[in-house]
Amino acid sequence: MNKREFIKLAGLAGIAALANPSATWAATAPADNKSLLALKPPFVLPPLPYATDALEPNIDKLTMEIHHGKHHATYVTNLNNAVKEGAFAGLSLGDILGKVTATDAAVRNNAGGHYNHSLFWTLLAPGKSSPSAELQQAINSAFGSQEAFQTKFGDAAKGVFGSGWAWLIVQKGGKLAITSTPNQDNPLMTNLAKDPGTPILGLDVWEHAYYLKHQNKRPDYIAAFWKVVNWNTVNELYAEAMKK
Numbered sequence: 001m002n003k004r005e006f007i008k009l010a011g012l013a014g015i016a017a018l019a020n021p022s023a024t025w026a027a028t029a030p031a032d033n034k035s036l037l038a039l040k041p042p043f044v045l046p047p048l049p050y051a052t053d054a055l056e057p058n059i060d061k062l063t064m065e066i067h068h069g070k071h072h073a074t075y076v077t078n079l080n081n082a083v084k085e086g087a088f089a090g091l092s093l094g095d096i097l098g099k100v101t102a103t104d105a106a107v108r109n110n111a112g113g114h115y116n117h118s119l120f121w122t123l124l125a126p127g128k129s130s131p132s133a134e135l136q137q138a139i140n141s142a143f144g145s146q147e148a149f150q151t152k153f154g155d156a157a158k159g160v161f162g163s164g165w166a167w168l169i170v171q172k173g174g175k176l177a178i179t180s181t182p183n184q185d186n187p188l189m190t191n192l193a194k195d196p197g198t199p200i201l202g203l204d205v206w207e208h209a210y211y212l213k214h215q216n217k218r219p220d221y222i223a224a225f226w227k228v229v230n231w232n233t234v235n236e237l238y239a240e241a242m243k244k
């Protein structure tokens with residue numbers, strides 16, 4: 001990292017990071033499920049782990065600014081309001097996701113929105129990365145090849161009617177599977193998900209994630225997504241899920 005890039009990152013992560021350069025990344029959303037799910041109220045909007053223009057031209061600056069700074073921020077605000085009192089008060093993000101049902105609309109939408117986006121930002125990064133040997137082997141064994149996996153994941157993303165997410169999950173027993181969820185649901189919502197599991201890769205296919213650059217062309221956005229997937233995070237999430 002050169003000096004200019006460091007200053008840009010440090011600026012995002014805040015003053016604390018300047019005093020301790022190794023703290024720069026810690027100030028962003030945790031890139032592991034254990035820490036993410038242990039978060040307690042009041043929930044806060046994590047800074048992006050890169051500049052808003054870092055994913056250009058694949059994901060544009062304005063989309064990132066609005067998606068992170070407005071959409072995600074709103075989920076955080078609404079989640080804090082929804083869990084101020086009642087059955088979800090004081091629970092960790094993971095406990096909320098595991099407990100929520102169809103009758104808890106505000107908690108469902110905003111706890112999902114906060115977890116999904118916090119994870120999503122860490123799943124993206126500029127620059128090249130690739131699946132670890134262990135993950136590649138699991139992908140090949142579950143789907144045939146990396147190409148076949150990406151086609152099947154892309155089909156799941158294209159197949160979401162309206163707004164939702166496509167996921168690569170580790171199921172109970174350690175098997176990889178592709179699934180999708182509507183709106184801000186996710187596979188950690190065991191009372192709601194058709195395929196429960198631990199997310200290790202997710203793709204937001206809400207129009208707010210791509211409309212400014214790709215308009216109605218969701219397949220173009222999915223193709224752009226593969227160019228900015230941060231496989232380093234996916235590898236860590238996979239290793240973490242397999243340790244359970």
Ligand code: MN3
Binds near residue numbers: 071117204209
């Ligand atoms: Mn979104």
